[in-house]
Amino acid sequence: MELTVKLQVFEGPLDLLLHLLEKNKVNIYDIPIVEITNQYMEYIAEMKRNDLNVMSEFLVMAATLIDIKSRMLLPKKESEEEEEEDPRAELVQQLLEYKMYKCMAYELRDRQMDAEQVFFKEPTIPPEVAEYEEPVDLAELVGDMNLAKLDQIFKSIMKKQVDKIDPVRSKFGKIEKEEVSLSDKMLYVEDFCKTHRNFSFRNLLEAQASKVEVIVTFLAILELMKVGKIFISQEHTFDDIKIESKMAA
Structure with missing residues (x-):
């Protein structure tokens, strides 16, 4: 400042x-x-x-x-024709x-x-003036309006509201997000491997409750295989995948 x-x-x-x-x-x-x-x-x-x-x-x-x-x-030059600025x-x-x-x-x-030497009086309104409400002429307010016209206007408004509804999206259900973490699923698979030396990959996935759990379980299997805690084998193409646990007691 x-x-x-x-x-x-x-x-x-x-x-x-x-x-x-x-x-x-x-x-x-x-x-x-x-x-x-x-x-x-x-x-x-x-x-x-x-x-x-x-x-x-x-x-x-x-x-x-x-x-x-x-x-x-300084002396002015006599040769200067234009007037010099002051x-x-x-x-x-x-x-x-x-x-x-x-x-x-x-x-x-x-x-x-x-x-600072002037004082202003606060505005005061008499109660009868403050409480006064201008009368409303209902006949003038309604005019030529009747129940038939009001019903027509109401149906027109409701039709516009219905037209705004998407017939396809309105039937969609609510998608709830499933909270399934990879770390929690890895602990689950590790606990399972400690008590099962050999088990079926398909049976492990079928035991899951939702598609999200199936996907996260598959990722957990890949992570455990990468760190060498389990071994995966498959004799023939499209055969069931066998999992051998190296953490079993």
């Missing part, structure tokens, strides 16, 4: 310049740059240098004033904008101070 530090009665270099112009009662459009620059530099020399950030702003303006002063002291023009524009915003700030401050 930006912090504005006031130096005596001035909030910045433009505030100081505006003060010097008002003090010397000079026209802002015709600044006596030499005199104003000298006064500005005298103020800079007396400033305390506690805050370098604020001090740097005044020094930048001092350099700007010295630059304008040097350009105005070196003070940009500074004058900045001072005018700053003065406008400063006046606006004073105006807002005065309005705030005036508003």
Whole structure:
């Protein structure tokens, strides 16, 4: 958050310049740059240098004033046909904008101070007015509407609701997710292998309760075969797969 530090009665270099112009009662459009620059530099020399950030702003303006002063002291070339731009023009524009915003700030401050002295009464509404409800003319509200038309509108709305229903998807049942983890199924197969040295792969799968359990059991068999805990064999193509457990007691 930006912090504005006031130096005596001035909030910045433009505030100081505006003060010097008002003090010397000079026209802002015709600044006596030499005199104003000298006064500005005298103020800079007396400033305390506690805050370098604020001090740097005044020094930048001092350099700007010295630059304008040097350009105005230079003799004009007689060969130049076009009118030379006033070196003070940009500074004058900045001072005018700053003065406008400063006046606006004073105006807002005065309005705030005036508003602090104003008190507003809370709105009060008599009970009979608050409870009043405008009467409803049912005949005018219904108009030419009758039960037959209301029934027709109701059936039309219901038909639109039926048309939105997908005849195929509406018959689908709810699919519930089965939570079967590979690690749990591997423990199940390992326990089975500890008590069965030789068993049928088909019989192991048929003992499972769902398709998901069959798939996860098949993956568990592959994992145990990969780590060498079981051995799988098949004598002929399409024959039942035999599993030999190396963990049986």
